[in-house]
Amino acid sequence: MEEYLYSLLNEALPCPVKWGYFSDGEAPPLVTMIFASGRRDHFIDGSGLMKGSIQIDCWAETYLGALEIRKSVQAALEVHIGGPLKSATLSAIRDASSSDPNLVHRTSLTFFVIYCE
Template identity: 35%
Template sequence: MKAQLRAHLGAALAPVPVDWGWNPQGEAAPRVVLTVVSGDPDYAHDGPSGYRQNRVQVDCYAVSYTPADALAAQVRAALSGWVAPPVSGVFEVGERDLPPDTGAGELLARVSLDFMIHHKEG
């Protein structure tokens, strides 16, 4: 799921960099950082079903709020309702504006989106 999600967003947002799990210092803005916030396996009465639900936070960074918000809209358009096996559905569950979280003295605007991603494990 991780590689497929990154590739899908990377293609939809090119040339904006898309990275998992950290905010790489020195990358050009705008940029997108993906973080798995939680993950829950799915169970049937006879045990694990082989599916999983992950909440993924997508942070959209830009030099000011307006382009960060525009980047978030592009992410929303690319992910909301997206289905591509093994991903069986992507659904937006939250949005918020946050102060910069970049370290190293960078001052970037950030809009954060949360998505529930339902997918087959493995």
């Protein structure tokens, strides 16, 4: 599922996408993703779907730039069902903005996802 989500967002967004955090020297705009939680539902036959939360951070030089990337992420995920991704529901949006012109701006989304492994 990780590879699938990476490919989906990488094709839909105008900036680099990666799992984890960005490193020194990487410049925005970019998108980073981390798993915030996850669990498997078990059935009598032993198989089940995975359910979890993925945090997607949208980084840009300006707050408006971060908002534009956020809108693109939402547009790509909220309507998509395919491959191992069975559902992606937006459950939270957070902003981390500053008036300091030297800081990078970020807006974060948390999606509740249901997927097959």
